[in-house]
Amino acid sequence: MTQSHGTTSAWSRALLLAGAVAALATLGAAPARAADKTVKIGITLPLTGADAEDATLIKNGAVLAIEEANAKGGVAGYKIETVIYDSGTATAGQYDPAQAATNTKKLAADPLVVANVGPQMSGEGKAMAPILSQADLATITPSSTNPDITNPAMAGQFRPKGKAIYFRTVTTDAFQGPNMANYMAQILKIKSVYILDDSGAYGVGIADSYQKQAEKLGIKVLGRDQLNPKEADYTTVLTKIKSLKPDALYYGGVAQAGVKLAKQAYDIIPNIPKAGGDGVQGASFLKGVGFPAANGWYATNASPHMLEDPGVQEWIKTYQARFKMLPNDYSITAYNGALVVLDAIKRVAESGKEVNRSNVRDAIQATKLKTLQGEVSFDEHGDMLSKVVSVFQYRHDPKYPDDDIIHQQKYEGVAPAGS
Amino acid sequence: MTIWDILLQQIINGVSLGAMYALLALGFTMVYGIIELINFAHFNVFMVGSFVGLWVLQAMGIVGQGHPLYGLALIGVLLTALVVTMLITGVIGVAIERIALRPMRNVPGTAAMITTIGVSYILFNFILLGAGADSKNYANPLPSVHWEIGEAVLRLREVLVWAVAFGLMLGLNFFVRRTKMGKAMQATAQDQEAASMMGVDVDRVVVIAFFLGSALAGAAGLIFGLYYNYTSFIIGYTAGLRAFTAAVLGGIGNIPGAMLGGILIGLIESLGGQFLAVRWTDVIIFSILVLVLVFRPAGILGRAAPSRS
Numbered sequence: 043m044t045q046s047h048g049t050t051s052a053w054s055r056a057l058l059l060a061g062a063v064a065a066l067a068t069l070g071a072a073p074a075r076a077a078d079k080t081v082k083i084g085i086t087l088p089l090t091g092a093d094a095e096d097a098t099l100i101k102n103g104a105v106l107a108i109e110e111a112n113a114k115g116g117v118a119g120y121k122i123e124t125v126i127y128d129s130g131t132a133t134a135g136q137y138d139p140a141q142a143a144t145n146t147k148k149l150a151a152d153p154l155v156v157a158n159v160g161p162q163m164s165g166e167g168k169a170m171a172p173i174l175s176q177a178d179l180a181t182i183t184p185s186s187t188n189p190d191i192t193n194p195a196m197a198g199q200f201r202p203k204g205k206a207i208y209f210r211t212v213t214t215d216a217f218q219g220p221n222m223a224n225y226m227a228q229i230l231k232i233k234s235v236y237i238l239d240d241s242g243a244y245g246v247g248i249a250d251s252y253q254k255q256a257e258k259l260g261i262k263v264l265g266r267d268q269l270n271p272k273e274a275d276y277t278t279v280l281t282k283i284k285s286l287k288p289d290a291l292y293y294g295g296v297a298q299a300g301v302k303l304a305k306q307a308y309d310i311i312p313n314i315p316k317a318g319g320d321g322v323q324g325a326s327f328l329k330g331v332g333f334p335a336a337n338g339w340y341a342t343n344a345s346p347h348m349l350e351d352p353g354v355q356e357w358i359k360t361y362q363a364r365f366k367m368l369p370n371d372y373s374i375t376a377y378n379g380a381l382v383v384l385d386a387i388k389r390v391a392e393s394g395k396e397v398n399r400s401n402v403r404d405a406i407q408a409t410k411l412k413t414l415q416g417e418v419s420f421d422e423h424g425d426m427l428s429k430v431v432s433v434f435q436y437r438h439d440p441k442y443p444d445d446d447i448i449h450q451q452k453y454e455g456v457a458p459a460g461s
Numbered sequence: 462m463t464i465w466d467i468l469l470q471q472i473i474n475g476v477s478l479g480a481m482y483a484l485l486a487l488g489f490t491m492v493y494g495i496i497e498l499i500n501f502a503h504f505n506v507f508m509v510g511s512f513v514g515l516w517v518l519q520a521m522g523i524v525g526q527g528h529p530l531y532g533l534a535l536i537g538v539l540l541t542a543l544v545v546t547m548l549i550t551g552v553i554g555v556a557i558e559r560i561a562l563r564p565m566r567n568v569p570g571t572a573a574m575i576t577t578i579g580v581s582y583i584l585f586n587f588i589l590l591g592a593g594a595d596s597k598n599y600a601n602p603l604p605s606v607h608w609e610i611g612e613a614v615l616r617l618r619e620v621l622v623w624a625v626a627f628g629l630m631l632g633l634n635f636f637v638r639r640t641k642m643g644k645a646m647q648a649t650a651q652d653q654e655a656a657s658m659m660g661v662d663v664d665r666v667v668v669i670a671f672f673l674g675s676a677l678a679g680a681a682g683l684i685f686g687l688y689y690n691y692t693s694f695i696i697g698y699t700a701g702l703r704a705f706t707a708a709v710l711g712g713i714g715n716i717p718g719a720m721l722g723g724i725l726i727g728l729i730e731s732l733g734g735q736f737l738a739v740r741w742t743d744v745i746i747f748s749i750l751v752l753v754l755v756f757r758p759a760g761i762l763g764r765a766a767p768s769r770s
Contacts, residue, residue, distance in 0.1 A: 090594045092693070132589055135695035241740070268740035272699045274689055277474040278734030278742075285462040285470075301596040305690050309605075309616065330596030330691070332525055444525070 079116075081397055082123045083108060083383055084149040084158035086181075088130030088137035088166065092271075092298035095326040096372065097162050100184055101126065102365045103376030104159040109364075111384050118391035122384065125155060129166050135272065136298045139243075142166035143173060150177035156402045157181065157383045159376060163296065164188030164215075164244040167208065171200040174207045180403040182209045182383060184376035187320060187344045188247045189214040192423040206424035209406055211375040211382065211415070212344035213429040215244070218319050219251030219294070221431040221457035222342050226290060227259040228458055230315055234262040236288040238279070238303070240295025240321075241268045248319045249294030256292075264288045271299040280310040290314055296321035301330035308335035320344055323434060324370055329445045336436045340454075346415055347432040347453045348374050354414055368448055371432075378413040385411050431457040462612045470613040471731040477619045477688065479727020480626035484681035485704035486711070486719035487633060488554075488674030494650040494714035495670050496566065501577040502557050504701030505584035506550055506675045510682025511599075511692040512588055514546040518600035526690060529604035538602050543625065546683045547676035553584075554675025555668055563664070581697070588694045596693045599686040622684050629680055630720050633673065637716060642669060650714065703730075706750050712760025721762060 085104050087097040108122050116122060127145035131138040142161055149155045150173060158174070158181040161167050167186040174181055191200045191208050201207055226232040235256055239249035246268075253263055264286045267279055276299075283291060291314060293303060300322045307316055316339050321327075323341035331339075348354050348371055357377075361369045386405035387397055395401050411418045419427050433454040442449035462470075485507055492500045521538055523530075530538055561580050565573035606617040637643035648656040649666045657663045685700070686692045703726055711722025726746060733745040753760065 090589070092594065092596055094594045130594070132586065132694075135594075135693070267738050270699070270740070270743065272695060273739075273742070274685070274691070274696055274700065275474075275478050275730070276739075277478075278471065278731040279739045281467065281470050281474060281731075282735050285467045297596065302689060302691055310614075326595060330598060332598035332690075334527060335690070 079119055080121045080123050080154065081387060082125050082152065082155045083380070084145075084155050084160070084181075085124055085126045086129050086142060086145045086149070086158055086160035086166070086170070087126075087162050089126075089128040090132065091130035091134060091136040091138075092301070092330075093136050093162060093296060093326055094130065095329060096185075096297075096324040096370065097130070099325060099367070099370050099373045100160075100162055100376040102361065102367075103184065103369060103373035104380040106361060106364060107377045107380035107384065117384050118388045120387060120391060120397060122387075123154075125149065125152070129161060136296065137161070137163040137166050139165050139169035143169040146170040146173040150174070150179055153398075155179065156387065156397060156399050157406065159184065159379050159383065161186055163242070164191065164247065165242045167191050168200070168243050171208050172202060175201040175203045175205070178203065178205070178207070178400045178403060180207045180209060180399070180406050182211060182379035182406070184211050184379045185320065185344075185372045186210070186244070187212055187215045187218055188244050189216040189251070190243075190247065192425050194423055197423075205403065206407060206420070206422060207403060209379075209382070209420050209424040210426050211379045211418055212320075212372070213426055213431065214344065215248040215251050215319065217429050217459065218342050218344045218431050219248045219253075220255035221459055222292070222317060222319070222340070222433070223252050223255035223259060223261065224458040224460065225340075225433055226256070226292075226315075226317065227261055230290065232261055232289045232315065234264050234288045235290045235292055236264050236283045236286060237266045237292045238294070239266075239268055240271050240293075240299040242271070242295060244319075244321060245295030245299075247294070248321075249292065252292055252294060269295065269299045269303065271295070274302060276303050276306050277310060280306055284311050288314065291316045293318040293322065297324070297326035297330060300327050304331045304339060305335045315340065317341065320372075323451075324372070325445065325447045328436065328447055328450060333438045333444050333450075336450075337438050339436045341434050341436070341451070342457060343371050343432045343434065345371050345375050345432065346428070346430045346456075347371060347434075348415055349448055350453060351414075357414060368446065370447055374414050378411075378415055378418055381413055382406060382409050382411055382418055385409065429459070431459070433457045466612040467735065469610060471735045472728065473613065473615055473619055475728035475731030476724060477622045477727070478730060479707075479724035480622050481681050481685055481688070481700070481723075482704045482707045482726050483720045483723025484626050484629060484677045484684075485700060486708040486723045487630070487716060488678045489705050489708040490711075490713055490716060490719040491646075491670045491674045493708070494716075495646060496653075496667055498562070498573050498577070499705075500674075501574070501701075502561075502580040502584065503577075503674065503678055504697035505581045505588075506554055506557075507678040507682045507685075507701060507704075508692075508694060508697035509553060509584050509588060510546055510550040510679030511686040511696065512592055512597075512682070513549050513679060514542055514683030514686050515597060515599055515692060517542045517545045518602065523600040523602045525598055526601045528602070530602040531604060535602055535604075539621070542683060543680060546679045550679025550682070551672040551676035554671040554678075557675075558668060558671040563667075585694060585697065592694065594694060596691060599690045599692055601687060601690050603687065618688050622688050625680060625684050629677060633677070634716065636673075642666075646670060703746065706746060710750060710753055710760055712762040715760065715762050718760055718762035722760070725761075
C-alpha cells in the first residue's frame with residue numbers, strides 16, 4: 043500500500059513538472075484525470091448461480107447509494123467509480139470461494155480501490171478476509187453472517203495484520219442461529235428437532251450455533267446430517283427424518299440445496315415446522331421453491347425488518363423506479379454499507395488526510411451513521427453493535443404474484459435474544 | 462414407522478432414483494459399446510433434456526404447480542412432452558456426433574473424449590446464458606395422488622418414473638435384439654471392420670446409437686424435472702457422474718448391465734443414506750466402484766461384446 047502511495051505522489055510531481063514544460067503538452071490529459079479525483083469502490087457478489095437473484099438485489103442497493111452520491115457531485119470532490127466482480131462460477135453453480143479470492147486480489151492490485159462492498163456469502167468472506175487484511179482494504183458485507191471471520195480468537199487466520207477489515211451491516215450467526223432456537227423453544231414450543239446443513243461455511247456454522255443453543259434449551263436433537271448441494275435427491279434423508287418424527291426441521295444453508303430440500307420436504311414431511319436462516323430468506327429461495335412447497339417455512343434475517351417501515355417506503359419507490367424490481371432487507375443493508383464507505387471517504391477527505399485504503403479503513407472503524415436501519419457503528423472486530431434478528435414465515439397470498447418477496451412472507455417479529 | 466416401512470420407502474426412493482440413472486447410463490453404454498468412446502457430452506444432453514421438457518410443458522400452458530390435470534388430458538400432455546423432448550434431444554445427439562465427433566472418429570488417443578468434454582461445456586453455458594442460473598420451478602401437471610402401504614407412501618410421480626423408464630428400457634432391449642438395425646448395432650459393437658465388410662453402414666449405426674442414447678437422456682431429463690419439480694443448469698454433473706458409474710458397475714458396453722447398475726446405484730444411495738448418513742453417499746458409491754473395478758474389472762455383468770483388441 044505504502045508503495046502505491048509512493049507511485050501516486052511521484053506521478054503527481056511528474057505531472058506538475060509536465061504542466062510547467064510546454065513541450066510536454068501532450069501529457070495534458072493525465073493531469074486533467076488527476077484533478078478529477080476519482081476513487082473506486084469494489085462490489086464483489088455471486089452474480090451468477092443459485093444465489094444470483096438475491097445477489098442482484100444487494101448489488102443494486104450498493105449501486106444506488108453510489109449513484110446518488112455521484113449525482114450530488116461526488117463525495118468531498120471525489121467522483122466514485124464502482125468495480126463490480128462476479129464471485130459465482132458455472133462450475134460451482136453458486137458462490138465460489140476461489141473466485142472471490144481472485145476478485146479480491148484484483149481489487150487489492152488497484153490502488154484507487156479504497157473499500158469494497160460484499161461479499162454476500164460467508165464462504166466467500168472466509169477466502170477474502172486474509173487477502174483484504176494483507177492489503178489493508180476494508181470491506182462491508184451486507185449479508186455474510188458467519189461469526190468466525192470477525193472472531194478475535196481466529197484473527198490469526200482471517201486478519202493476520204491485526205486491524206479489523208471485515209465490517210458488517212448485519213449481525214452474525216452467533217445470534218441468528220441461537221435466537222431462532224429460542225424462538226422455536228419459546229414461541230413454537232418445539233421439543234425435538236432434526237438439523238441439516240449444506241456443507242458450506244455459512245450453513246455448517248449457523249447449524250452448529252443453532253444446535254448448541256437448542257441443546258442448551260432442552261430441545262432434543264434427533265440427528266444431524268449434511269446435504270451435498272449439487273445432489274438433486276434428498277428423499278432419502280427426508281424419509282429418515284420422517285421415521286424419527288421430530289417436532290421440527292432446521293436447515294442451515296443457502297438456496298441451492300434449500301430449494302430442493304423444501305420441495306421434497308413438502309411431499310415427505312409436510313406437517314412439521316421447518317426453518318432456516320437468512321440463506322432461505324429471499325428471492326432465490328422463494329422463486330425456486332414456489333407455492334405450495336414454500337408455505338410455512340420460517341426464515342430469519344440478521345437485520346431489523348425495514349421494508350414495512352413508513353420511513354423506508356420512499357426509498358423502496360426510488361429503488362423500484364431505478365431497477366424495475368422490489369428490494370429486500372439486504373438491499374437496504376447493502377445501501378447502508380455503501381453509505382458507510384461514502385461517509386468514511388468524506389470524513390477522510392474533509393480531515394485533510396489522503397483518501398487511501400488505510401485511512402478509509404480507520405474512518406469506517408469510527409463510523410457513527412444514521413441510516414434506514416438505525417445507527418450503524420462497529421466494535422473493534424468489525425461486528426455491528428446492533429444485534430437484531432428478525433423472523434419471517436412464508437405464507438401464500440394469492441393477491442400477489444408468487445415470487446413477490448415482500449408480500450409472500452409475513453414478518454413474525456424479532457427473535458428472542460439471550461442464551 | 463417400523464423398520465419394514467422405512468425399508469420399503471427407501472427402496473421406493475432408491476428404485477425411482479435408480480431408474481433415472483439407468484436411463485442415463487444406457488446412453489453411455491451404447492456409445493461406448495459401439496465406438497469405445499466415453500461421451501461426456503451426455504451429462505449435459507440430459508440437463509438440456511430437462512429444460513426442453515420444461516419448455517414443452519410450458520408451451521402447452523402448464524406453469525408451476527397446483528394446476529393438476531387428470532385422465533386423458535394428463536396422459537396426452539405427458540406423452541407429447543416425452544415424445545417432443547426425446548426427438549429434440551435425439552437430434553441434438555445426432556448433431557453432436559455429426560459436427561464434433563465424426564471428424565475425430567479415426568484420430569488416435571483421447572482427442573474424441575476431450576471433444577465431448579468441450580461439447581458438454583458448450584451445452585452447459587448455452588443453457589446458463591439462455592435460461593439463467595436460478596433454480597427452476599418445474600411445470601407439474603401431476604395430481605398429488607398417492608397410495609399408502611403401511612406407513613410407506615407410493616406417489617403417482619414414482620409410478621410415472623418407473624413406467625417411463627422400464628417401458629423405454631424394454632423397448633430398447635427389443636430394438637437391439639429383434640430388429641435388423643439393432644442386430645447391425647450388435648455386429649458393429651463386436652467388430653466394426655467386419656460389420657462394415659458384411660454391408661453394415663457403420664456411420665448410420667453410430668448415428669442411431671447417438672440418437673437413441675440422447676433421446677433416453679432427454680426422457681430422463683423430463684422425468685427428473687417432474688419427479689423433483691426442479692431443474693437447473695447444473696444438474697448434469699452429479700447425475701451424469703452417478704450414471705456413468707452405474708454403466709461401469711454393470712459392465713460398460715452392456716445394455717442390461719447399465720440398467721442393473723443404475724438401479725443398484727439408486728438403492729445404494731437411498732439405503733446408505735438411511736443407515737449411515739447422506740454425507741457419506743459419494744464415498745459409498747465410489748468405494749463400491751473401486752472394489753468392482755479391482756475385483757471384476759469388466760463390471761458385474763461383464764462386457765457383452767468381446768474387446769476388439
